[in-house]
Amino acid sequence: MCGGDPMAGNNNSLAILFGSQTGNAEELAENTKKIADKAGLEAQVFDMDGFNVNDLAKHKRILVITSTWGEGEMPDNAEDLWGAVCDTSPSLSGVNYSVCAIGDTSYDEFCQAGIDWDNKLHELGATRTTDIQLCDVDFEPEWQSWVDKAVPAMAALQIVVEAAEEAPAEEPVVEEVKVEKATGKSEWSAKNPYMTEITENYILNGEGSRKETRHIVFALGDSGMDYKVGDALGVIAENPPHIVDELIEVQGWDKDLAVSTHAGNRTLYEALKKDYEVHMANKKFVKSLAEKVVSSGMKINMSMVSRTRNNSSWHASEDESAPPTLRPSVPSADPEAQVEAITADTKSIEDYLWTRDYIDIMREFDVKYTAEEFLEIADRLKPRLYSIASSHDAHPGFVELTVGIVRFSYNGRARGGLCTQYMADEINTSGAPIGVFMSPTKSFVLPEDKDTDIIMLGPGTGIAPFRAFMEQRVHDGGSGKNWLFFGDQSSKTEFYYKETIEEWIDNGDLYRFTTAWSRDQEEKIYVQHRLKEHGAEVWEWFERGAYFYICGDKQYMAKDVHRALIEIAMEHGDMSEDDATHFIEKTMMKEQKRYLRDVY
Numbered sequence: 001m002c003g004g005d006p007m008a009g010n011n012n013s014l015a016i017l018f019g020s021q022t023g024n025a026e027e028l029a030e031n032t033k034k035i036a037d038k039a040g041l042e043a044q045v046f047d048m049d050g051f052n053v054n055d056l057a058k059h060k061r062i063l064v065i066t067s068t069w070g071e072g073e074m075p076d077n078a079e080d081l082w083g084a085v086c087d088t089s090p091s092l093s094g095v096n097y098s099v100c101a102i103g104d105t106s107y108d109e110f111c112q113a114g115i116d117w118d119n120k121l122h123e124l125g126a127t128r129t130t131d132i133q134l135c136d137v138d139f140e141p142e143w144q145s146w147v148d149k150a151v152p153a154m155a156a157l158q159i160v161v162e163a164a165e166e167a168p169a170e171e172p173v174v175e176e177v178k179v180e181k182a183t184g185k186s187e188w189s190a191k192n193p194y195m196t197e198i199t200e201n202y203i204l205n206g207e208g209s210r211k212e213t214r215h216i217v218f219a220l221g222d223s224g225m226d227y228k229v230g231d232a233l234g235v236i237a238e239n240p241p242h243i244v245d246e247l248i249e250v251q252g253w254d255k256d257l258a259v260s261t262h263a264g265n266r267t268l269y270e271a272l273k274k275d276y277e278v279h280m281a282n283k284k285f286v287k288s289l290a291e292k293v294v295s296s297g298m299k300i301n302m303s304m305v306s307r308t309r310n311n312s313s314w315h316a317s318e319d320e321s322a323p324p325t326l327r328p329s330v331p332s333a334d335p336e337a338q339v340e341a342i343t344a345d346t347k348s349i350e351d352y353l354w355t356r357d358y359i360d361i362m363r364e365f366d367v368k369y370t371a372e373e374f375l376e377i378a379d380r381l382k383p384r385l386y387s388i389a390s391s392h393d394a395h396p397g398f399v400e401l402t403v404g405i406v407r408f409s410y411n412g413r414a415r416g417g418l419c420t421q422y423m424a425d426e427i428n429t430s431g432a433p434i435g436v437f438m439s440p441t442k443s444f445v446l447p448e449d450k451d452t453d454i455i456m457l458g459p460g461t462g463i464a465p466f467r468a469f470m471e472q473r474v475h476d477g478g479s480g481k482n483w484l485f486f487g488d489q490s491s492k493t494e495f496y497y498k499e500t501i502e503e504w505i506d507n508g509d510l511y512r513f514t515t516a517w518s519r520d521q522e523e524k525i526y527v528q529h530r531l532k533e534h535g536a537e538v539w540e541w542f543e544r545g546a547y548f549y550i551c552g553d554k555q556y557m558a559k560d561v562h563r564a565l566i567e568i569a570m571e572h573g574d575m576s577e578d579d580a581t582h583f584i585e586k587t588m589m590k591e592q593k594r595y596l597r598d599v600y
């Protein structure tokens, strides 16, 4: 994508470089371009993948928007450029830049890739026009505040271009060949997924389970794709046809309308099905209601029956027709006041959105959007990642996943997760094509030394990479011992891969297997409790150099396990709390890299 004509003959050009794995930073880059163009700049968006390091100095205005992956690492598409910048250290004097970093504060190395770019560009002599912006998961407002400063600062720069400095020569066009690149990086990506089929898809839960967890197998066919244990598979879903149909009907749109989206020219129907997330409404849409409601003066039509979110539940009664956070301070028949109450703060918007999708909201406020207006607001459809549950050595030509299907129901309509429902209901083993790509990990890997012991802790779908690890360890041989902690609600209904696990135990491949069934007894028992119970032995393993792996829920489980590890170091390693924290977080995690996480 690099090349083009960034500087030739004008001094208004702006290069927007994005580093992005699942599309968030890319979408922000496109949105930044729209704002920059309006500010009189000639902005061009560049995927860092394929951007020539020698072209950096030729762009006098550069905005970098990047996410962070792994443990503070670059997203895949930024790896090569970052490596080339570090290797060649080009002089960037005369270049003006600003960085917007997106990340997640629940990771230790928050926005580290963006911070690295910010420092590196400065170190190479470029001028920072506005400070780096670090954005958390809900990145839109922070990005907005960055773009509000960064774009005017870029537009205000007077850049005189010398003829000799003009655009780099066009690079020869290389015919696209679908094979592994020399770098070992797969040609298949989120933008260019390999279209394959699901060959096996079955429920792992026993009868009566409250959950639906599936084992799903994809064929790798002639893709030439390889993977190692610890990697994740990217899956590209489509919206359910009934939601697209209903949305079109509620808004009275023409499904054959020709529209232009980031994916090209399509019919409206196709764009709604493939390019945007229309199964769940976003905050931007709720905020846009204010203007719509004022301009049309319609009546509100709100009714809620119940809501459960963040462990607190509410049910409608005669006295309370809406949950406390959503109860307006003025009569609900006034739509303007109602929108004001809903949009009062982030929490009330989130509460409101928890039980409603676009169709509910459009009905509730009886609002009409043009198709173009709606596409401008809706989020782009993003791929979902799944930890691979198989070893390629054990299943050549296939990749297997353990997927928890997301299903729920509100306002009398069955809903659910975009990708999990797509895999469970629409694609299944119908032979319909589904797009996939590999998302390799650099950090969540097995110890090189096959004689090293490992402890794996993965409740629920967190077992996925450990099924793969076990298959690989069995395939590779070696004397390293394996200890698996697993758990879920009940041994009767959630004992995923039971027979395989029993076989590993019988064959001596799985040295220790510890379970935590939360609902099989009065008190709730989780994996972190089992870990602590076995603290003395866990500590012995750590002292012998064992690796510790965790996979699964980031919000609660991973935090509790982290705390349990610190307590084990205090109790069995005889350490103060500070020393124990240092040992777990710095020594094991950062220096020795033997406490490794795949949490989501």
Ligand SMILES: Cc1cc2nc3c(=O)[nH]c(=O)nc-3n(C[C@H](O)[C@H](O)[C@H](O)COP(=O)(O)OP(=O)(O)OC[C@H]3O[C@@H](n4cnc5c(N)ncnc54)[C@H](O)[C@@H]3O)c2cc1C
Pocket: 232, 280, 354, 355, 384, 385, 386, 387, 388, 401, 402, 403, 404, 405, 406, 407, 408, 409, 416, 417, 418, 419, 420, 421, 461, 462, 464, 599, 600
């Ligand atoms: C590196 C990585 C590895 C992963 N590995 C796995 C794996 O091995 N197995 C696995 O199953 N998943 C895994 N995930 C999670 C996976 O990527 C998806 O996020 C998950 O499957 C949900 O996707 P979805 O498209 O079906 O749901 P989405 O359409 O993304 O919807 C999920 C959202 O629905 C909302 N929601 C959920 N329940 C309710 C409710 N009751 N009421 C209202 N709203 C609700 C929540 O906001 C939730 O975030 C992994 C994620 C990452 C990043």
Ligand SMILES: Cc1cc2nc3c(=O)[nH]c(=O)nc-3n(C[C@H](O)[C@H](O)[C@H](O)COP(=O)(O)O)c2cc1C
Pocket: 019, 020, 021, 022, 023, 024, 025, 026, 066, 067, 068, 069, 070, 071, 072, 073, 075, 102, 103, 104, 105, 107, 108, 109, 110, 111, 112, 137, 598, 599, 600
């Ligand atoms: C496996 C994984 C690892 C991540 N590691 C980090 C991290 O170390 N630091 C951080 O700030 N954010 C981290 N994130 C959060 C991503 O940066 C964030 O989800 C971002 O919005 C992704 O944007 P993208 O789609 O443009 O890649 C991680 C996310 C995942 C799923």
